[in-house]
Amino acid sequence: MEPNELSRFEAIVLPHLDAAYTLARYLTRHEHDAQDVVQDAYLRALKYFEGFRGAEGGDGRAWLLAIVRNTAFTWRRRYQQEAGAAEFDEQLHSERIAEVDPESELLGASARESLHQALDQLPPEFREVIVLRELQGLSYKEIGEVTGVPTGTVMSRLSRARSRLQRALYVGQEER
Amino acid sequence: MMHGNTELQVDAFLDGELDSRDSREFERHLKECRECARLHDARLALSAAIRAELPGLLAPDELKTRIRTSLRSAAGSTVSRAQRPTIGWRSLALAASLVLVAAGSWQIASDRTAREALSEQVLTSHVRSLMPGHLTDVVSSDQHTVKPWFNGKLDFSPAVYDFAEQGYPLKGGRLEYLGNRPVAALVYGRRQHLINVFLWPAGPGETGGPGSTMHQGYHLLHWTTPQFTYWVVSDLGLRELDDFARMLREADSAARL
Numbered sequence: 001m002e003p004n005e006l007s008r009f010e011a012i013v014l015p016h017l018d019a020a021y022t023l024a025r026y027l028t029r030h031e032h033d034a035q036d037v038v039q040d041a042y043l044r045a046l047k048y049f050e051g052f053r054g055a056e057g058g059d060g061r062a063w064l065l066a067i068v069r070n071t072a073f074t075w076r077r078r079y080q081q082e083a084g085a086a087e088f089d090e091q092l093h094s095e096r097i098a099e100v101d102p103e104s105e106l107l108g109a110s111a112r113e114s115l116h117q118a119l120d121q122l123p124p125e126f127r128e129v130i131v132l133r134e135l136q137g138l139s140y141k142e143i144g145e146v147t148g149v150p151t152g153t154v155m156s157r158l159s160r161a162r163s164r165l166q167r168a169l170y171v172g173q174e175e176r
Numbered sequence: 177m178m179h180g181n182t183e184l185q186v187d188a189f190l191d192g193e194l195d196s197r198d199s200r201e202f203e204r205h206l207k208e209c210r211e212c213a214r215l216h217d218a219r220l221a222l223s224a225a226i227r228a229e230l231p232g233l234l235a236p237d238e239l240k241t242r243i244r245t246s247l248r249s250a251a252g253s254t255v256s257r258a259q260r261p262t263i264g265w266r267s268l269a270l271a272a273s274l275v276l277v278a279a280g281s282w283q284i285a286s287d288r289t290a291r292e293a294l295s296e297q298v299l300t301s302h303v304r305s306l307m308p309g310h311l312t313d314v315v316s317s318d319q320h321t322v323k324p325w326f327n328g329k330l331d332f333s334p335a336v337y338d339f340a341e342q343g344y345p346l347k348g349g350r351l352e353y354l355g356n357r358p359v360a361a362l363v364y365g366r367r368q369h370l371i372n373v374f375l376w377p378a379g380p381g382e383t384g385g386p387g388s389t390m391h392q393g394y395h396l397l398h399w400t401t402p403q404f405t406y407w408v409v410s411d412l413g414l415r416e417l418d419d420f421a422r423m424l425r426e427a428d429s430a431a432r433l
Contacts, residue, residue, distance in 0.1 A: 001251040021235035
């Protein structure tokens, strides 16, 4: 690859590094795994860069996040096969149960932990739509591009994910 | 208003995904329907809590460095020319200064290697200039102070401009030694970023560029006018650096008229 081409690639993908890292971090739930996923995704993106140029000219964010997302899912499948995911989840669950307090106010001291835990408990297909919509402000159409599902599916996943978070947090469940 | 997928409707409304007609209709519905209104408020609270409590994350610097390094070596391995090993800045600076010491016997193998060697020297100069006390020998934002400062120090008079109005103020200048000759280094600012501009008289018949490369996170641009060879280097984004380079070239052609 010519140096100019690499510069052009970097100019497109490096501005989205924080978004890529955020998505990977929430999908893998581990800082170092997230870093490995992002690095791997950037190398894949470099390989597919030729294909991107033909694509309808977005700013590269959805394109890059789709690669990050797929890399994270591949990583997760591999990791789960190697490391017995049930046990791992079990441990997380028990920690959560200790901390989530039905009586607590949403924005009380443990809100941050509660939200993190509720989000962690979501299946990754739900978690990613929350991250993409709430943290990164993508439209339904863009989320569909990243996750490879139709807009209608994005809509229903997002709605179900929110309802689950809401239940987990007892937001809006109390009688007023 | 259809019920049955209340949550979808509320979410699409709050996410701005309803068209303006449906959106207005839903707003009217919210005033009449307690169930939807309560869900609407709960969703707003949830969204606010998520945004407040789960902020986006910043990629660690270490990851940035890792990615840049791995991209460079991956990109490098797809071309036929020999890969240059990745070397740290200290050793690069040391190597460059050794090159300068040995400059008398330094032979140019080809245009390409010459340009690569030059780009490494340009980078080294840039990085060295960022160390305390190395940036400028003449500190002034006045082009009429900076330009005469080079009198008697160089065998040419460099083009000095001030782009303060465009957001690239002149900071000063210094002497540098690049590619076997003393050259002018001019420093311009862009917000907290610094831009080094190196220039010296173009050789006979030389023209070319603009070309750009990226090394270690720095962008380098170079071009040759009938008068000068320019190298511009900064950690600024490529787009802004390109804008700056374009202003410089336009100012140069205007000055020649």
